[in-house]
Amino acid sequence: xxxxxxxxxxxxxxxxxxxxxxxxxxxxxxxxxxxxxxxxxxxxxxxxxxxxxxxxxxxxxxxxxxxxxxxxxxxxxxxxxxxxxxxxxxxxxxxxxxxxxxxxxxxxxxxxxxxxxxxxxxxxxxxxxxxxxxxxxxxxxxxxxxxxxxxxxxxxxxxxxxxxxxxxxxxxxxxxxxxxxxxxxxxxxxxxxxxxxxxxxxxxxxxxxxxxxxxxxxxxxxxxxxxxxxxxxxxxxxxxxxxxxxxxxxxxxxxxxxxxxxxxxxxxxxxxxxxxxxxxxxxxxxxxxxxxxxxxxxxxxxxxxxxxxxxxxxxxxxxxxxxxxxxxxxxx
Ligand code: SF4
Numbered sequence: 001x002x003x004x005x006x007x008x009x010x011x012x013x014x015x016x017x018x019x020x021x022x023x024x025x026x027x028x029x030x031x032x033x034x035x036x037x038x039x040x041x042x043x044x045x046x047x048x049x050x051x052x053x054x055x056x057x058x059x060x061x062x063x064x065x066x067x068x069x070x071x072x073x074x075x076x077x078x079x080x081x082x083x084x085x086x087x088x089x090x091x092x093x094x095x096x097x098x099x100x101x102x103x104x105x106x107x108x109x110x111x112x113x114x115x116x117x118x119x120x121x122x123x124x125x126x127x128x129x130x131x132x133x134x135x136x137x138x139x140x141x142x143x144x145x146x147x148x149x150x151x152x153x154x155x156x157x158x159x160x161x162x163x164x165x166x167x168x169x170x171x172x173x174x175x176x177x178x179x180x181x182x183x184x185x186x187x188x189x190x191x192x193x194x195x196x197x198x199x200x201x202x203x204x205x206x207x208x209x210x211x212x213x214x215x216x217x218x219x220x221x222x223x224x225x226x227x228x229x230x231x232x233x234x235x236x237x238x239x240x241x242x243x244x245x246x247x248x249x250x251x252x253x254x255x256x257x258x259x260x261x262x263x264x265x266x267x268x269x270x271x272x273x274x275x276x277x278x279x280x281x282x283x284x285x286x287x288x289x290x291x292x293x294x295x296x297x298x299x300x301x302x303x304x305x306x307x308x309x310x311x312x313x314x315x316x317x318x319x320x321x322x323x324x325x326x327x328x329x330x331x332x
Pocket of ligand 1: 157161175262
């Protein structure tokens, strides 16, 4: 029986803990008061529109195991190798030795303030996809005058595939999230006109393409291949958008009640700090696995493993599968 630390109680950390606890002693560290914040902030999940809270409840129930010790509100500050063990040091100055460590510190969303030209934090009608998710969850999709919006524009690739922010990678889940949110808005308010501005639509997963078709054919969501160059406020509290329709080659201006920025996934602070302190930091501050094929949960450091969105943008179901693979790698 090994003494294992898992850092981060998201879907990867919890799934791996539940598998590893069958054979090992597991301590799960989490900086927040509660686990699964990145699932509980969502209303429904793609592609089946199942409840995010139901999935979170199911995962959380897996923590009820005598071999799992939970350390909530316990941020980990550093990870250091000492002889044959890993020393986990918390922000409060406590130190714990472990035989092996699994890093599952996940992601944070891109800070939309960095895209000044899009007006986030300046104009109230410009919101992020996380804020839209909250509105959907609370059945409160409203413009800034607290009215049902007549028009909503979603903009893809904010802080991903973007020279200016330095994030050249694709965040993988925001195309399908925009389509999911657009459908949810239309279900709640069929009278609202919804537009999605995209560079390419990356509907890669099972059922995603069908969602895209349904969004157009059943719900009347409008897709515009184009880029929005800037947003500004109008006299009647709407958002004016200047864009280019890149299919037609036409500049365009339109007004909308809300502009929703589909913010991409970035390395969380925990991912960036701990992967650096352990010597496994990779591109864009994500953690680096040994190889993307057969050793994707291993690292250059002995008995230090990685799983989930601390490595790269990943969907929830891919994260859970990856956590199981990590648990297998740690047990063998
Ligand atoms: S998933 Fe879609 S919106 Fe997100 S970065 Fe990739 S192409 Fe852009």
